[in-house]
Amino acid sequence: MTTGSAKRDFSIYLRREPVLLALLFGLAVLAFLAVGALSRIFHAQQDALAIRWSTRGAADLKLQHFESAATEFRTALLYSRGNFSYELGLAQALIGQKRISEADAYLINLWGRRPENGLVNLELARTAAGRGDTEQALRYYHNAIYAPWPGDQEAQERNARLELINYLLGINARTQAQSEMISLAANLEDDPTQQTNLGALFMRAKDYEHGLAAYRRALSIAPHDPAALAGAGLAAYELGRYPMAQRYLQHAVEDAPGDTASAALLRITELVLQMDPFRRQIRVAQRDRSALDAFAVAGKRLKSCPHAAASLAPAKSREDLQAEWGKMKPQMTERGFRNNPDLVNTAMELVFKIERTSNQGCQAPTDADVALLLIAKLHEGS
Amino acid sequence: MDSLSDSQTASIVEDAKNASATPDVNLSPASVLRSIFREERFFLILSVFIGIFSGLAVVCFRFLIDWFRIYLLGSGAVLSPWRIILAPTLAGLVIAVLVIHFFPQSRGSGVNQTKAALYIYNGYLPLRTAIGKFFTASLAIGSGHSLGPEDPSLQIGATLASALGQRMRLSRDRMRLIAPVGAAAGLAAAFNAPISAVLFVIEEVIGRWTAGILGSVVLSAVSSVVVMRWFLGSESLFRIPPVELRRPSELIAYAILGIIGGLASVAFASGIGSLRPRCKALPQWTQYFQPAIAGLLIGVIALLGGPQVMGAGYEYIDEAMHGQFTWQFLAILAGLKIIATLLSFVSGTPGGMFAPTLFIGAMLGAAVGGAEHALLPHLHWSPGTYALVGMGVLFAGFLRAPMTSVFMVLEVSGNYTIIVPVIIANTFAYVISRALQPAAIFDVLTRQDGLELPSMEEQREENILRVEDAMQPASAPVLNHDDSVEKAARVLKKGKQNVVLVRLQPGGWGGITREKVENLVRQGKSSELLGILLEDQHIPSLHPDQPLDMALRYVDRWPLVPVVNRANLRKLEGVISQRDVLERYRDFGGE
Numbered sequence: 017m018t019t020g021s022a023k024r025d026f027s028i029y030l031r032r033e034p035v036l037l038a039l040l041f042g043l044a045v046l047a048f049l050a051v052g053a054l055s056r057i058f059h060a061q062q063d064a065l066a067i068r069w070s071t072r073g074a075a076d077l078k079l080q081h082f083e084s085a086a087t088e089f090r091t092a093l094l095y096s097r098g099n100f101s102y103e104l105g106l107a108q109a110l111i112g113q114k115r116i117s118e119a120d121a122y123l124i125n126l127w128g129r130r131p132e133n134g135l136v137n138l139e140l141a142r143t144a145a146g147r148g149d150t151e152q153a154l155r156y157y158h159n160a161i162y163a164p165w166p167g168d169q170e171a172q173e174r175n176a177r178l179e180l181i182n183y184l185l186g187i188n189a190r191t192q193a194q195s196e197m198i199s200l201a202a203n204l205e206d207d208p209t210q211q212t213n214l215g216a217l218f219m220r221a222k223d224y225e226h227g228l229a230a231y232r233r234a235l236s237i238a239p240h241d242p243a244a245l246a247g248a249g250l251a252a253y254e255l256g257r258y259p260m261a262q263r264y265l266q267h268a269v270e271d272a273p274g275d276t277a278s279a280a281l282l283r284i285t286e287l288v289l290q291m292d293p294f295r296r297q298i299r300v301a302q303r304d305r306s307a308l309d310a311f312a313v314a315g316k317r318l319k320s321c322p323h324a325a326a327s328l329a330p331a332k333s334r335e336d337l338q339a340e341w342g343k344m345k346p347q348m349t350e351r352g353f354r355n356n357p358d359l360v361n362t363a364m365e366l367v368f369k370i371e372r373t374s375n376q377g378c379q380a381p382t383d384a385d386v387a388l389l390l391i392a393k394l395h396e397g398s
Numbered sequence: 399m400d401s402l403s404d405s406q407t408a409s410i411v412e413d414a415k416n417a418s419a420t421p422d423v424n425l426s427p428a429s430v431l432r433s434i435f436r437e438e439r440f441f442l443i444l445s446v447f448i449g450i451f452s453g454l455a456v457v458c459f460r461f462l463i464d465w466f467r468i469y470l471l472g473s474g475a476v477l478s479p480w481r482i483i484l485a486p487t488l489a490g491l492v493i494a495v496l497v498i499h500f501f502p503q504s505r506g507s508g509v510n511q512t513k514a515a516l517y518i519y520n521g522y523l524p525l526r527t528a529i530g531k532f533f534t535a536s537l538a539i540g541s542g543h544s545l546g547p548e549d550p551s552l553q554i555g556a557t558l559a560s561a562l563g564q565r566m567r568l569s570r571d572r573m574r575l576i577a578p579v580g581a582a583a584g585l586a587a588a589f590n591a592p593i594s595a596v597l598f599v600i601e602e603v604i605g606r607w608t609a610g611i612l613g614s615v616v617l618s619a620v621s622s623v624v625v626m627r628w629f630l631g632s633e634s635l636f637r638i639p640p641v642e643l644r645r646p647s648e649l650i651a652y653a654i655l656g657i658i659g660g661l662a663s664v665a666f667a668s669g670i671g672s673l674r675p676r677c678k679a680l681p682q683w684t685q686y687f688q689p690a691i692a693g694l695l696i697g698v699i700a701l702l703g704g705p706q707v708m709g710a711g712y713e714y715i716d717e718a719m720h721g722q723f724t725w726q727f728l729a730i731l732a733g734l735k736i737i738a739t740l741l742s743f744v745s746g747t748p749g750g751m752f753a754p755t756l757f758i759g760a761m762l763g764a765a766v767g768g769a770e771h772a773l774l775p776h777l778h779w780s781p782g783t784y785a786l787v788g789m790g791v792l793f794a795g796f797l798r799a800p801m802t803s804v805f806m807v808l809e810v811s812g813n814y815t816i817i818v819p820v821i822i823a824n825t826f827a828y829v830i831s832r833a834l835q836p837a838a839i840f841d842v843l844t845r846q847d848g849l850e851l852p853s854m855e856e857q858r859e860e861n862i863l864r865v866e867d868a869m870q871p872a873s874a875p876v877l878n879h880d881d882s883v884e885k886a887a888r889v890l891k892k893g894k895q896n897v898v899l900v901r902l903q904p905g906g907w908g909g910i911t912r913e914k915v916e917n918l919v920r921q922g923k924s925s926e927l928l929g930i931l932l933e934d935q936h937i938p939s940l941h942p943d944q945p946l947d948m949a950l951r952y953v954d955r956w957p958l959v960p961v962v963n964r965a966n967l968r969k970l971e972g973v974i975s976q977r978d979v980l981e982r983y984r985d986f987g988g989e
Contacts, residue, residue: 033440036566040447051454055629058461065473091475094713098633121720125637 066096073105082112100126100133107139116143134163138176145183153183154192174200174210181217190221197221201230208238215247224254242272253281256394261285280383287387293360294395304353307360310391311348313384314367315341321378337373340366368392441572441614445579448562449618452555452583453625456547459532459554459588460630463547466540467709477708482542482700486693486708489541493534493747494686501530504748508553510844512581513603513851521560521573528557535748538689542708544696544738546753548588552599555584555622578603579614586619587626589752590634594806595619601799602840605852634810636716639782641813651777652819655766655784656791656826662762663795663827664834666736666755671835671842673744678846685746692745696738706731707738710753715760715789719782723761725768732761751839755796756789763788783819786811790820795827798838803828865949866942868982869961869972872899876970879903879929883918886928890915897958900928901968907939907960908932942971949979 073088089106096102103122110119120143126136141156157180165172177200184193197217204210211234218227228251234244249264265282268275289295291313293306318341344363346352353359371388375381381389470485471477497504503511504527515523535550559580563573578599586595596612596619604611643649677688699707706714718728739754767784771777786807793803807820837845844851873893877886877900886898890912898915900908910932918926938952939962952959953976963969 037440037443037447040444040562044447044450047451047454051457051629054458054461058464061468062464065468069474087475090713091473094475095473097631098637115722118720118722121637121639124640 062095066092066094066099066102068092069095070099070102070105073102073109077105077109077112080112082109085109086113100129104135104139111139111143111146116146119143131159132163134160134165134172134176137163138179141180141183150187150189154180157183170203170205174203178213178217185217185220190223193217193221194223194226197223197226201226206233206237208234208241208244211237212241212244212247215244215251219247219251219254222254224251227251228255240267240271242268242275245271246275246278249278249281249285253285256390258285258288258390258394262289284383284386284390287383288390288394291384291387292391292394293364294391300353301350303360304350307353307363308348310367310388311341311344311363313382313388314370315345317374317378317381317385318370321374337366337370341370364395440566441568441575442617444562444566444568444576445614445617446621448555448559448576448580449583449586449621449623450625451558451562452551452580452618453587453622455528455532455554455558456551456584456587456622457626457629459536459547459551462532462536463540466537467542470541471708477700477705479701482705482708483694483697486542486697487690488693489537489543490689490691490693490745490747491686493538494689496530496534497689497746497748498685501526501534501748503527504530504534505746506743506748506843507549507750508556508748509549509581509602509840510847510849510851511553512556512577513840513844514849515556515560515577516574516603517851518849520570521563521568521576523553523557523560523577525557525561528554528561531557531748535750538742538747538749539709541693542696542700543689543693543742543747543749544707544709544711544735544754545742545747545749545751546710546756547750548585548752549750550748551584551588551750552581553584555580555582555587555618559583559618575604575611575614578611579618582615583618583622587622590623590626590632591806591809592616592619592623593809594802597805598799598802601802602797634812635712636719636810638786638811638813639719639780641783641786641811641816642778642780643783643815643819644778648778649819649822651767651770651774652784652787652823653826654770655763655787656823657830658766659759659762659788659791659823660795660827660830660834662732662736662758663792663831666740666758666792666796667831667835667839667842669736669740670743670839671837671846673740674843675846677744677746688745689742689747692741692747695741699734699738704731704734704738707735711735711757712753715757715785718760718764719785721764721781723764725765725772728761728765728768732758732765735761751797755792758796759789759792760785761788763791783816786816787819787823791823791827794824795831796839798828798831798840800824800828863946863982863986864942865940865944865946865961865974866972867986868946868949868978869940869942869974870978872960872970872973876901877928879908879927879932881928882924883915883926883928883931884924886910886915887919887924895958899958899960899970899973900932902932902936903929905967906936907962908935909937909956909958909960911957939967940974946979946982949974953979 069088070092073085073092076082076085076088086106086109089102089109092102093099093106103126107119107122107126110116110122119139123136123140123143126133127140130136137156137160141153141160144150144152144156157176160176161173161180163176177196181193181196181200184190184196197214200217201214204214211230215227215230215234218224218230228248231244231248231251234241235248238244245264245268249261249268252258252261252264262282262285265278265285268278269282272278291306291310293303293310298306318338344366347356347359348363356362367388368391371381371385371392374385375389466489470489471481503524508531511523511527515521531550531553535545535547539545539547556577557580559576560573562580563576568576581603582595582599585598586592589595596615599615600612604615680688696708714731717723718731723731735754735758739751739758742749743751763784763786764781766788767779767781771779789810790803790807793806794800797803803824804817804820808814808817841851873895875889875898877889877898879900879902881900886900889898890896896912897909900910902908908928910928918924918931937956937959939960940949940952941964942961943964949959953974957975959974960970961972961974963971
């Protein structure tokens with residue numbers, strides 16, 4: 017190939033394809049810029065519409081107008097497809113409408129995108145709990161507890177754990193609930209309300225010891241907190257620590273005179289303390305008097321409920337109890353106690369037997385009967 | 399290995415030529431440029447630009463559809479009754495005026511126009527059509543007509559590509575191919591699915607797989623999708639729920655879906671096929687009102703409880719996939735969408751059928767799945783899986799693109815677990831649709847428009863004649879390279895044939911005629927070896943499975959062409975002559 021022909025070829029190609037491609041490239045850049053400008057206008061409008069509809073959705077969600085909230089979030093998603101918070105809002109609205117499977121579809125999708133998101137995990141835990149899938153519920157609740165939450169991390173974590181505890185108590189998983197409560201107690205602030213709430217949860221789990229401890233922590237910060245006083249009184253009562261219960265309940269009733277439950281509990285507690293012939297550091301006369309009172313209450317209980325005793329207790333046993341009580345009654349005098357030092361024990365055994373038997377099927381026991389049952393429990397167990 | 403066949407040899411020679419065309423550091427700048435800008439390479443570069451421009455056009459098309467929707471129907475998900483009625487009706491009037499007076503080629507979906515460009519107009523598509531399609535289709539879809547943006551995007555891409563090709567003064571061969579390249583770009587951007595777009599264009603528009611066109615189509619599709627995702631994000635059209643197939647027995651349920659989907663496809667296609675010519679045959683003045691009446695009726699359907707049928711409806715496909723409708727309502731929606739799309743399409747409103755097809759398929763799929771679950775509660779039911787399979791079913795049954803239908807579902811779902819149900823259901827739908835509606839919808843539309851374009855479906859299933867159909871058994875003995883002319887004379891004397899075939903060394907075949915042998919004998923060359931005499935006179939060989947057309951290239955130059963085994967090139971399977979070929983073609987015509 018000669019130099020001349022090479023130059024000619026070169027000039028031909030320079031005039032044609034390369035130049036055309038350069039022109040195309042320039043045109044493409046210009047078109048890109050133009051569409052980019054158009055795209056900014058388009059997306060700005062879409063964003064504005066998305067914000068407008070999602071704001072309405074959030075407001076409706078707060079007001080629990082779930083149907084309109086769902087529609088509004090759906091509309092917002094038309095303009096901001098795949099927006100995380102709008103999809104979450106829509107899922108929450110759907111949960112509110114009890115459209116759990118639809119909500120789940122959104123939540124699982126969101127979880128796939130952000131598995132560490134606390135709120136998504138919490139909502140998934142709720143939907144799993146709703147459909148009775150305990151394994152999944154626990155998994156998502158734990159994810160939510162250990163998730164990085166925006167804002168007050170501790171408060172969110174605490175709330176998630178509280179929700180889990182409530183769920184566990186709801187499904188009667190007391191042991192798991194207790195371990196969660198113990199974890200919660202370790203991370204709880206010195207706030208009487210929080211401690212009181214924790215105490216109440218322990219009480220629901222029938223963990224009275226931890227419950228009492230939580231109430232006492234609350235009282236150490238706010239000694240006159242009526243809820244903590246009532247709770248501590250109840251916990252001490254359940255633990256059979258009646259003097260302590262009396263002390264807390266007295267304060268509770270003094271601080272909150274309208275607290276009828278504590279007042280009733282206080283009455284029973286006082287009766288327990290009065291009627292227990294086995295309590296320490298009392299004189300013999302006082303012990304005898306308590307035994308006499310208890311015997312009289314038991315006799316009254318036996319008389320007031322012959323039918324129930326008949327229906328529940330074996331005939332022989334009922335007759336035996338009546339006969340036994342009638343046989344013992346003449347001995348139940350101060351002299352009788354002096355002559356027979358074991359009489360108090362024998363009489364109280366009969367009293368406990370009568371109260372336990374009558375407790376099954378008779379009408380509601382009187383405070384005195386309840387007190388006797390508690391005394392029985394305190395000294396005989398069960 | 400014995401030796402190379404002629405075709406293999408030719409391929410090696412071609413490779414060598416190509417290798418020599420590779421730019422060398424010692425070549426001049428001019429030859430480097432020439433090498434770079436050889437037309438096929440230039441075409442590949444141009445394909446990228448076609449993809450970019452098509453992607454940009456489709457992005458603008460999507461913007462315009464959304465703007466029309468917001469301003470005509472309102473920005474909320476709950477539409478006002480007045481807008482529902484007025485928007486598609488008034489838009490229909492405007493569209494009719496625009497189509498009749500300014501953009502008459504904008505009617506319909508655009509797939510056939512693209513095919514016509516390829517087969518009739520040498521790749522020429524007027525730019526005006528794209529402009530018309532861009533505005534009229536976006537107005538139609540945005541105002542709530544039951545049509546989709548994919549087919550118009552395909553046509554817009556094809557037209558842009560054609561315009562670029564004209565400016566670039568491409569050769570006629572390239573110009574013919576440029577429209578499908580643009581079509582793939584437009585479809586890929588609209589559908590956000592490059593593989594499906596490439597397959598659809600190959601399967602439905604071009605109809606053949608060639609390496610040259612495939613590269614360009616893939617490049618343009620990918621570049622347009624990149625552009626589209628740049629501006630509109632990479633999210634798929636709908637959220638795909640978890641897809642699972644728990645037990646093989648569930649495949650029966652999908653087969654039932656295939657059967658129902660096939661029947662629905664036939665109903666849909668028959669409706670379009672029979673109503674469209676009737677609407678076209680109505681007096682000219684009615685053409686002004688047909689889109690408006692279609693819009694009014696769609697508005698009424700929407701007002702009566704089916705607003706989901708308006709527009710492309712992708713958001714409702716998403717909802718159906720996530721079990722937000724009862725199966726009864728899904729079935730109603732599928733029926734209403736068929737009616738709404740029929741109304742829109744037969745009225746001549748510009749817009750595509752892809753989105754409605756997917757909508758009907760998704761609703762039908764989820765409805766069938768829901769009904770099966772209601773009847774057989776132990777059956778595992780995931781509405782998303784059924785909806786996805788349903789989309790494929792309608793694609794296979796209505797658009798009759800079986801391969802695209804499978805890959806479309808796979809590409810959209812991104813899950814290969816679904817492949818078996820999709821293949822089973824699509825096969826049933828396709829077979830039923832073929833049996834009940836012999837012509838595919840695109841072929842029906844083409845013929846209604848007075849064009850005779852090649853039917854891709856017929857091409858795919860055409861029985862082609864092969865060499866084995868015409869070849870004759872080799873009756874005469876075959877001579878070897880070390881045999882003499884005298885032996886050849888003896889063989890020819892014994893038999894009636896005029897040619898004897900010779901195995902040459904190290905490979906290949908030769909042939910010697912009776913006349914030539916007699917001349918050689920007369921010249922006293924009886925003892926000469928055939929291998930030496932025929933050393934530079936190789937004749938090409940054929941294989942039994944090759945198309946008979948290929949034999950035509952050789953039989954007029956060589957009286958007898960050997961047909962050899964592919965595994966052993968020295969083993970003769972038969973022979974073929976011009977007479978054999980012509981007789982076979984004559985018999986085939988009679989068949």
